[in-house]
Amino acid sequence: MKNSSADDKTNGNIHEIILNSIPSGIIFCDKNNKIRFINRTYSEYLGVSQDEVIGKHIKHYIPATRISHVLKTGKSELGFKCSVGEGKEKKILIVNRIPVIGKKKNVEGVISQSLFGDIGELKDLSKRLELLEKKVSSYREKFRSALSAKFNTSDIKGESRAIVRAKKLVGKYAKTDSSVLIEGPTGVGKELFAHALHSESRLCDGPFVSINCAAIPHDLLESELFGYVPGAFTGAQKSGKLGKIELADKGTLFFDEIGDMSLQAQVKLLRILEDKLVYRLGANHPNKVSFRLIVATNRNLKAMIREGKFREDLFYRLNAMIIHLPPLTDRTSDIPILVKHFLSNLDRTDVSFSPEAMERLMQYNWPGNVRELKNAVECSLSLIGRNSNIIHVQDLPATIGPWSSTTPLTGASCSPQTITLSDNERNLIKTTLENNRWNMANTAKLLGISRASLYQKTQKYNLSRPNTLR
Structure with a gap:
């Protein structure tokens, strides 16, 4: 044992x-x-x-x-x-x-x-x-950040009747999942309102996918929207590609400049809105999607329907809820509020516009609307640099300042014999370049022109980078 x-x-x-x-x-x-x-x-x-x-x-x-x-x-x-x-x-x-x-x-x-x-x-x-x-x-965090709305209703600045009404509609429409059409001329802030709609909706934690239909070539638009399977066409990625529509699943899909979408893509979009199924290019089986659609346009879609350039059935799927944004000239009372907001964003709350300069902003016709006003504030700041905290009329961009085509020239110092429009443009470009240490990209952005145009103008006016900055 x-x-x-x-x-x-x-x-x-x-x-x-x-x-x-x-x-x-x-x-x-x-x-x-x-x-x-x-x-x-x-x-x-x-x-x-x-x-x-x-x-x-x-x-x-x-x-x-x-x-x-x-x-x-x-x-x-x-x-x-x-x-x-x-x-x-x-x-x-x-x-x-x-x-x-x-x-x-x-x-x-x-x-x-x-x-x-x-x-x-x-x-x-x-x-x-x-x-x-x-x-x-x-x-995952970077992906969420890249596909998330960056603005909400508090970022919409203005107290005019039209803007107050538009903000109320954002709050009202955000409670639904229906499609929304945002109308208004270029530069009024249509994308800002789309971001706010998403941020206020129940889908706010989902992705916000923005597509500018005018910025994507027509022959590439469908592959961007719907994605494609491996080998779908010559030049396609071997791994295939996820389309923007699928990226927006359980979130919001925003089409800017919807009027520039081809009729063929409109047909496919309409089918997706009806069936909630998306076919990647070259695929035999669809993928199910669920998203809220917001579209924006600066064009008259009804006129495009009459011309055969926009599908009527798609239009009626989009126009149940409409937000109309007016041009800046119809809400000039908001200009001082917007200027203050832009200065704050640029960390220059110490700067203000002289009464004459502000009056000039109020009188200008603003063909580029709020976007042009923002660029004008940035350009004016660049001109005064850090040595002053008052923006005068002469510090405004050439298109707005005292020698613009919308303002008559007065006084000996501003007569055509004393200074020309070319002189003013040359001085504006030279000063902006100097204040930005000849950074061409920043200067072009502040002047509201392309970098190629800026290079052409520096050659035209014989402007060259100082040796100390080479």
């Missing part, structure tokens, strides 16, 4: 020795979620002794464990991710959870096994998983 007892003890020790020698972490919990065995590998990883954990609840050491779920379902979980610790101490494991079935087919406990070689490999792979998780979180 003595020998038999000794053999049993030896066998028990052998079992423990074997389990402790396995380079994978192993824990056995009973049906009450209490730890009945933990091997050396797992205890070292958790930083505890094997003896101290026996009889303790598993959640005391691994709060996020799913052992209780496996006990309840009796189904194995293989290759699941599990986190241990919190904050900087958080570690990621990949584990198998296997139910232990008794003679009466009852779940008597669960074995949890980590999927690693030795403790060094366990820790190394855990660190790599943590790093990967951080990278994925970072990319």
